[in-house]
Amino acid sequence: MFSWLARLALACWGPLARRYAPMSKDDDNSGSGANDALIWCRDLEKHSFGEFSFAVVQANEVIEDHSQVETGRDATFVGVYDGHGGPEASRFISDHLFLHLMRLARENGTMSEDILRSAFSATEDGFLTLVRRTCGIKPVIAAIGSCCLVGVIWRGTLYVANLGDSRAVIGCLGRSNKIIAEQLSREHNASMEEVRQELRSLHPDDSHIVVMKHGVWRIKGIIQVSRSIGDAYLKRPEFSLDPSFPRFHLPEPIRRPVLTAEPSICTRVLQPNDKFLIFASDGLWEHLTNQQAVEIVHNNPRAGIARRLLTTALNEAARKREMRYDDLKKVGKGVRRFFHDDITVVVIYLDHEVLRKNFSVPELSVRGFIDTVGPSNFNTLQGIDSKTMS
Structure with missing residues (x-):
């Protein structure tokens, strides 16, 4: 049945697909996405500790993934923001989270898990303020949110912070030069038993905190991710949506937040056997x-590895x-x-000889898919005592 629908979609939409121009892509004919107008990529660029590769594909009518790589003299930042309900939250995170992180690092003279948490919190507060200001004109903004996966490499230490179900994985060289995958981020999705147990323990008086709907576990029967930026209607009663929004309508007002913006964080001192990192939204x-x-x-x-x-x-x-x-390309x-x-x-290679030499690269900001490259705000950290950052 689905294959028939697929052929019908191809027949109807194939001619239209050619109308969508590529944002930026390698025009080679290697077969790795060549001639797919919805793929954007940066095949290989430099960062402070090696090289990185970056690729994005659009599926939605308006792309809801926003992303960035920031390269600094002493640091590398990666952000993958997988939006849902619309692009507003993921775009807001891309515009604000990194700036909050740099401001807080400069004010505190250090990089730490607490600094990361504070940057997430400031971003959440900022977006909820935006929701409050605009929900009268656009009520559905209260139902827009985004997963948020961030990686920071600073002087040989990796920090990974996550909300939602994007994922960071490190490739480590094991015995006999076999590459081993190690997942660094914790996912927050109701499909996982441990997440459902966490939600039930936090809401013992709510028998409908997680509900199986159409074969999928969902929080309040609506959403799968338990942590996000945004989704204001599931966090504060003032943003509850009326029955004219049936997809997001709750049978009764929430008494306390159903979702949270508290990230799970992993810190790791990078070792010689750590060869590369993969940051990706759940679609991969x-x-x-x-x-x-x-x-x-x-x-x-x-x-072109990404x-x-x-x-x-x-x-x-x-x-x-x-x-x-x-056929899918059409x-x-x-x-x-x-x-x-x-x-x-985003694939981040870890070249440890570069780490030891403290190799300098341009401070650049690369935004995925929208294809913008400009100076990065990492230069705001130049005054921080390097000893406090080690």
Whole structure:
């Protein structure tokens, strides 16, 4: 049945797909996403401790993934923001979270887990203020939110903070030079038993805190992720939506927040066997396991590796629908969402000889898909005593 629908979608939308111009992509014909107008990529760039590769594919009518890589003299920042309900929250995070982090690091003279938490909190407060100011004009903004995955490498230490179900994985060299995947981020999705247990323990008086709906566990029968930026209607009673928004309507007002913006954080001193990091929204992990992903990175050239991961996932998405990827390329945005999600992938290589030499690179800000490159605000940290940052 679905394959028939897929062929119908291709027949209807194939001609339209050619109307969507590529934002920025490598025009080679390697087969790794070539001629797919909805893929954006930066095949290989430099960061403070090595190189990175960056790729994004659009599936929704308006892309809801926003992302950034910030390269500094002494640090690298990665942000993957997987929006839902609209792009407003993920765009807001991209515009504000990194700036909050740099401001707080400069004010405190250090980088720490507490600084990361404070940056997340300031971003959440800022977006809820925006919701409060605009919900009278656009009530649905109260139902817009975003997952938020952040990585910071500072002088040999990696900090990973996460809200939602994006994922950070590190590829480590084990015995006999075998690459091993280690997941660094904790996911917050009601499909996981431990998350459902956490929610039930936090809401013992609410028998409907998690509900199975259409074969999927959902919080209050509405949303899968238990932590996010935004989703104001599930955090504060003042943002409750009336019955004219049935998709987001709660049968009774919330008495206390159902979701939270408190990130889970992992800190790791990078070791010589730590070879690379993969940061990606959940659309990648829907089709690839952690181990499959690290083996692809380990066994292929660096240039275009994020794009290779992306197109491997897209090939798998097409296969599941009894299609070829060449056919999927012809499907336009919007309809494309029936086959896969917006997907963002960032691969960060860890070159330890560069770490030891304190190699200097330009301070740049690269925004995914919208394809902007400009100076990074890492220069605001130049006055911090390097001893306090080690």
